[in-house]
Amino acid sequence: MAQGVEARKLNAYYGKFRAVSEVSFTIEARTVTAFIGPSGCGKSTVLRTLNRMHEVIPGARVDGDVLIDDQDIYAPGVDPVVVRRSVGMVFQRPNPFPTMSIYDNVVAGFTLRSGRVRKAERDQVVERSLRAANLWDEVRDRLHKPGGGLSGGQQQRLCIARAIAVEPEVLLMDEPCSALDPISTLAIEDLIQMLKREYTIVIVTHNMQQAARVSDRTAFFTVSGTGQPGQLVELDDTATIFSTPADRRTEDYISGRFG
């Protein structure tokens, strides 16, 4: 079940350095939200706080709340591993297990979560996930060939299939197209439109036109200078952000006057 995400006064630190300051927002279920902003504005950091991936860096920590399905994922006793199962992530560079077959790549996360499952069920999960990732028709004849043999765009869709095999509530994408050619990029963008029927998607992108094309809502982050924490400037409908943004800093950034 797709769930909304709410952040309340979120601060993220790397050691003593506060990378993100007092970020609050609400993201509704089954929408695509794009995080944009200049380098160092904290957008990827905020993304990683949403599935407790930020704290895996030594010295990194978070305060504030992140609620998914009204549960604070930072509440005492919450297991980060459980959080990451319900909040999937797709990274900048496609990272399939290169020697593992396409089939095994898809079921990797699923079997980790579910333990022993019957082959018929695994087959079903593989087909469903690959279809949802719009990759099934291209790989159905070579499911047992290595995932590393696919093109970059196909590998990224394989990673998306792997992420959705476990039916997460939220799907995070950290610049999922920045290592892809333009056609593969458009294929992923089409896929995002299909996936939002079932999942809540948050995507970090350096490509503003991509944000304009794929997202329902856009959040603009900025940073006032080096050593300063990143902050959320505004989060609004994408149509509004790209036609009549409320904040001058957003306008300057999206029209290429700084950043």
Next chain:
Amino acid sequence: MRENYHDELDEIDERIIEMSTLAAAAMDAATRALLTCDLELAEWVIGGDDRIDALRAELESASFQLIARQQPVATDLRMLIGAVHLAGDLERMGDLAHHVAKLARMRFPDCAVPPEAHDIIERMGAVARSLVQKVVDVVDGIADRDIALAQAIEAEDDAMDALRRALFALVLSPDWAQGTEAAVDLTLLGRYYERYADHAVAVARQARFIVNGQHVHS
């Protein structure tokens, strides 16, 4: 950042200002040609319309290219969409000045405006001048985001409509002694000035859209 792009946007802004200045000068000269039966001045307005038409073509083509190649957003995008609309209205304003000048030339060496209509046409010319001066200021001020002037223009358009009604009353009155041809000329002139003012209002509305993104519909 993106210096060429911003230079090109500035050029579009400058072309709009030039177009509005020319459309203002054309109607001002056409009115004087009409009221003083000045053939040279009428010819000057008629010849100058080509430059306004050419500017419109340039503006449309430059805006199209920037939209196709630079993915403008927010104010930049509103400015380019607005520029295409503005150019259409300013070109029509130039055409209407051209029509007024042609009427002045057609009746030369007589005057197209008989003495009893002189005052109304003079006032229409004055309202047109005042309106279009505001248009030039608005267009020039788009970069400064000044919308108060754009609002003032709408109020002035009402004065033009009242003058047109007065002109109608004059040519339809039982005392009218200048014949049908003069009545037709004056009816057309009234229409030209009134349309000129309407296009000025449309320009003001586009300017407001560029500044704040709000569409204004009548």
